[in-house]
Amino acid sequence: MKIAAHVALALLAVHAASAQAKKIYKFTDDAGVVHFTDKPPATDRPVQESVVKVEPGAMVQLRIDGHDAQRQARVFNHFAGPAQVELSVGDVRNIATDPPLPLTVVMRAGEERVLASLQQADRGQPAGFELALRAIPGSPDAHHDDVEYGWPLAGYPVRIHQGFDGAFSHTGEESRYAIDVAAEEGTPVAAARDGVVMEVQDDYYGAGLDKEKFATRANVVRVLHKDGSMAIYAHLKPESVGVQAGKYIYAGQKLGESGNTGYSTGPHLHFCVQVNRGMRLVSVPFRMRGPDGTALQLDAAATDATAAKRTAAGE
Numbered sequence: 001m002k003i004a005a006h007v008a009l010a011l012l013a014v015h016a017a018s019a020q021a022k023k024i025y026k027f028t029d030d031a032g033v034v035h036f037t038d039k040p041p042a043t044d045r046p047v048q049e050s051v052v053k054v055e056p057g058a059m060v061q062l063r064i065d066g067h068d069a070q071r072q073a074r075v076f077n078h079f080a081g082p083a084q085v086e087l088s089v090g091d092v093r094n095i096a097t098d099p100p101l102p103l104t105v106v107m108r109a110g111e112e113r114v115l116a117s118l119q120q121a122d123r124g125q126p127a128g129f130e131l132a133l134r135a136i137p138g139s140p141d142a143h144h145d146d147v148e149y150g151w152p153l154a155g156y157p158v159r160i161h162q163g164f165d166g167a168f169s170h171t172g173e174e175s176r177y178a179i180d181v182a183a184e185e186g187t188p189v190a191a192a193r194d195g196v197v198m199e200v201q202d203d204y205y206g207a208g209l210d211k212e213k214f215a216t217r218a219n220v221v222r223v224l225h226k227d228g229s230m231a232i233y234a235h236l237k238p239e240s241v242g243v244q245a246g247k248y249i250y251a252g253q254k255l256g257e258s259g260n261t262g263y264s265t266g267p268h269l270h271f272c273v274q275v276n277r278g279m280r281l282v283s284v285p286f287r288m289r290g291p292d293g294t295a296l297q298l299d300a301a302a303t304d305a306t307a308a309k310r311t312a313a314g315e
Contacts, residue, residue, distance in 0.1 A: 040239070059199060060085060060107075060135035069120035073131060077107040080246040081198035081224040082139040084276055087115050090130035096121045101131075104279065106139055109198075109246070137198065138276035142228025148295075149192040149288040150251050152233065152271055153183055153258070158290050161268060164299045177283040178232075178272030179298055183258035185267040186240075189233055191253045192271070192288065195223040198230060202241040202256065219261045223249065229284065234270040235261050 026048040027035055041047060059079050065072040077083045088102035089095075098117045107113060120127040151158070162180035183189075199222035219236040221243065237259030243249055260267040272283045288296050 058135075059083070059137070060133070062087070062131065062133040064131070065114075069123060069127070071118040072114045073116045073118065074112065074114050075107065075133065077109065077111045077135075079109060079137050079198055080196060081109050081137065081222075081230070082228075083107050084136045084138070084140055084279055085115070086134040086279055088132045088134075090132060092129050094121050094125045094127035095119070095129045097129075134279065136276050136279050136281050137222065138224070138230055138274070138281070139228050140276050140278045142230075142275045144229040144273060144275055144284045144286070145225075145227045147193065147287070149231075149273075149286055150190070151289060151291045151296075152190055152192045152269060153181060153187055153291075154190045154252060155291060156183065156187055158296060159183075160296075160298070163297075164285065173280065173282045174274065175270075175272055175283055177285045178270060179288075181269045181271065183267060183269050185237055185257070185259050187258040187267075187269075189221075189236065189255050189258055189269055191223060191249050191251050191255055192231060193223070193225055194250050195225040195231065195248070197243050197245050197247050197249055197255075198222045198224040200241050200243065200245050202236055202239055219256075219259060221255045223255075228275065230274050232270070232272050232274060235259055235268060237261070 027041055027043055027045045029035060029043070029045060035041065059077075060083055061076045061078070063074045063076070065074050073087060075085055075087070077085070084104065084106050086102060086104045089097060096119050098119070101116060103115060105113075105115065118129055159182040160179050161182050162178075164177050164179070199220065202219045202221075219238060219241070220232060220234045221236065221241055223231045223233070225231065233255055235258065236255075237257040238261065240257035240259065241255060243253075243255055249255070258267060258269045273286045274281050274283050276282075286298075288298060290296050
């Protein structure tokens with residue numbers, strides 16, 4: 001007898017929302033051969049650009065293997081860093097799981113693992129189950145060292161439009177201690193601290209103030225630090241990221257360019273430092289120095305001070 005199965009994915013902060021847009025480039029070479037590519041081609045020939053919708057892949061994925069009375073729940077961690085995963089079971093009929101669910105584990109970078117086996121208890125009776133997967137990037141053992149971060153827009157002025165506890169969008173745990181820095185689209189964004197590139201998303205072109213639609217769609221680079229904390233560089237320009245997931249980068253190294261993607265009112269860089277607090281992604285306070293080496297004020301008063309300077313300058 002076959003098992004009726006249903007899988008419900010509840011993925012947090014892993015960019016698994018609605019379809020996104022991606023550019024496709026078409027050109028004809030000297031031999032008359034037509035080429036299609038998703039990266040800007042290095043050619044002097046005319047290039048035609050078009051935007052298509054593609055379905056994004058979740059950074060942590062669940063797959064049900066097996067058939068009939070025996071199934072396995074296999075999970076894939078596509079982050080180039082650890083992720084904490086919770087596998088739980090909902091409506092269950094005549095099913096035994098090994099180990100018992102719910103189950104929470106930490107998976108290594110790029111790890112693939114069978115988290116549970118599911119077996120029909122009584123072959124003569126109908127059976128079915130519902131699984132749900134939640135995932136949070138980072139390890140729950142992470143902490144945040146008291147370090148001073150470098151200015152991520154090296155050589156460009158400090159214009160903080162929203163600081164810590166910003167009333168517009170810095171109200172939840174994930175972004176309470178974040179700063180939004182005004183920057184024209186295409187401004188180089190540099191790493192504020194050494195680390196490993198844990199995640200890269202740079203194929204999204206949309207922007208707007210529909211929070212449900214755009215909140216998780218900003219192009220982003222996530223950098224994992226040696227203490228387990230993670231820096232977020234968000235709203236980046238599409239296809240501007242020049243680093244790869246899994247690569248070690250150094251403070252001051254260019255990551256990409258500022259843009260206006262996701263939940264955004266205009267071109268800027270969203271920067272924060274996050275830690276996993278046990279299936280909860282939480283932002284933490286941090287210290288940062290400006291381009292001239294002086295310590296910056298990053299709380300709500302920083303927004304007011306920056307606004308006053310812009311007004312005095314006639315901006």
